[in-house]
Amino acid sequence: MSNQRIRFFFMVMAAFLGLSLQVSAQQFSVHATADTNHIRLGEPVKLQVEVKIPASLKGQYQLSMAVLPDSFEHFEVVERAKLDTLAPTADFSGIFRQTTTLTSFDSGQWNIPPIKYELIKPDQTVDSAFTEPLVIDVNTVAVDTSKAFKPIKSIRGVAWNFMDYIWYFVMGGVAVLLIGFVIWWFFLRKKKAPVVVAPPAPKETPYQVAMRELHTLETDQPWHQDVKAYYTTLTDVLRNYFEQQFKIAALEQTSAELLQNIKPVTILNQQRDKLQAILTVADLAKFAKLQPSPEDHAECLQKAIAIVEWTKPKPVAETAGEKAAPTKSAL
Amino acid sequence: MENTSTDIKQLNEKIHQASAFVDLLNMELGKVIVGQKYMVERLLIGLLAQGHVLLEGVPGLAKTLSIKSLSSAINAKFSRIQFTPDLLPADVVGTMIYNQQKNEFVVRRGPIFANFILADEINRAPAKVQSALLEAMQERQITIGDSTFKLEEPFLVLATQNPIEQEGTYTLPEAQVDRFMLKVVIGYPTKEEERHIIRQNLNPEGQEKINPVVDPQDILNARKLVREVYMDEKIERYILDIVFATRNPEEYKLNKLKPLLAYGGSPRASINLAWAAKAYAFTKRRGYVIPEDVRNICFDVMRHRVGLTYEAEAENVTSENILSEILNAVEVP
Secondary structure, eight states: OOOHHHHHHHHHHHHHHHHHHHHHHHHHHEEESSSSSSEETTEEEEEEEEEEGGGGGOOOOEOOOOOOOOOEETTEEEEEEOEEEEEEOEEEEEEEEEEEEOOOOOEEEEEEEOOOOEEOOOOEEEEEEEEOOEEEEEEEOOOTTSSSSOOOOOOOOOOOGGGHHHHHHHHHHHHHHHHHHIIIIIIIOOOOOOOOOOOOOOOOOHHHHHHHHHHHHHHHGGTTTOHHHHHHHHHHHHHHHHHHHHHHOOGGSHHHHHHHHHHTTTHTTHHHHHHHHHHHHHHHHHOOOOOHHHHHHHHHHHHHHHHHTTTOOOOHHHHHHHHHHHHHOOO | OOHHHHHHHHHHHHHHTTTTHHHHHHHHHHHOSSOOOHHHHHHHHHHHOOOOOEEESSSSHHHHHHHHHHHHHHTTOEEEEEEEOOOOOEEEEEEEEEETTTTEEEEOOOTSSEEEEEEEEEEGHHHHHHHHHHHHHHHEEEEEEEEEEEOOSSSSSEEESSSSTTTTTOOOOOHHTTTTEEEEEEEOOOHHHHHHHHHHOTTTTTOOOOOOOOOHHHHHHHHHHHSSSOOHHHHHHHHHHHHHHOOOOOGGGGGGGGGGGEEEHHHHHHHHHHHHHHHHHHHTTOOOOOOHHHHHHHHHHHTOOOOOOOHHHHTTOOOHHHHHHHHHHHHHO
């Protein structure tokens, strides 16, 4: 073989190899790697699957991702990370990477089987790719039986954290503020000078009201203008006085009822005749158009004053003095 | 003013003389009726005020005897109608009967053609019969066929209602009950009164006979005088206050009565209260009305004119309770 032929052969081989490499670089491919091939029971192994989509299918494909079951072939899935999308390159329009954390609780040499991924092209043809099978050695923990057994380790303390006690600090702060406020309010605050309220004017007693009104009638002598109105006022003064002084609902009672209801009030009942005379004349004047003589008017008024005077409540001091007097004389 | 005073004085004297028959009547009735003075007094008020009386009481309380005796004492015609479910209006007012001999229809007057009618157990008859009676009471005339007959005055209907045994009765509607001037509730006599009743009934000489002591004309004259009894405007206002308190209790500081009252007294209540108060004053031989007269007659005039709510009935509140509250709240003039 001449040198020219050998050179030509190598050139053809190189071209073919370059072409095949370019073609493989632009194919749909799936690649799986494990971060370790040796784990102890329960230790994690991270399985990373990388899927590459050729640039020719830019945005015009559907990718069917394989989903590993929770447990398979002596392995158990501990965690599934989210699908990571990498920036496209000149050769690949999509590069996807997914990491799944696996573990195994069975010792031995176990295979992670090939995982199938499918790429559905725009013309609905399906391109399939499989990951490489991976072998993982799962070992038990080596125990040196020649050494003595050690007790179980005590519970490890957790480092002190300020946030764990935040509410105690808040409550303590509020309590301090409250105590401070109380001390200020009761001991340190400047107390206002007490407001001196003028004592209310003494209210007129029913007796005083009645007497004032009766004296007004005596002065004004309204019977000269309207006899009916005079007797209405006169009886109203008396009825109001009885109501206030003796708690008899006199305003709502007729003359007969009033005379009946004063019976239990001895001091008032003693003036019964006078009251009856007034009420009789007043009723006749009010309801029967009777025109009593001027002497009758004055007489009724004097009788009313006499009734109020007779039933005037005695002052407390006077009553006490009266009670004390017989004791003194007895001595 | 002096003249008015003299007028009242004269009226008072006139009434004092004219009402003398009241004592006479009471004495005569007292010969056979023991107790029940209250009922007799109310009958007289109804008679003088041209009203009718609805009487409520258990059987055997001398209702029939009272009105029969009153009728005899006044020398008036008395008639008793026992109301039953099969009673017809014609049984009360009368009907036309064919006279074969004369070949014509003649009027046969019913028992309502009397001065005093005792409508016994009025709520046992159907509404049609009740209506016929109540219409006659109101109009004081009867129409049979083409003829209208004026009822003879004095005309007084005393209707009775039994408060027990309400099954199978036709309760009088409020509008019809309103036509009775007074609704009187009577109770049992006292022990002493009942002892007298026994003695009187077992008397071997028989019961005393009632003699006519008053003429119907005296009653008609008395009615005219009752109209003349003086009622001061203060009394008128008092009557209006009582009736209005049943309508608008809240205006009289009686807010608690508001949920208990379905309806209050009608203007007919005010009219009847004024009439009855005048008649009461007359029976007391007075020529003017005083507040006592109004209060005395108020329960009988108003008790059937105050409508109670279901709430009041549930709480066992009676119209008497309500009227009592009103009388204790309304100021007496």
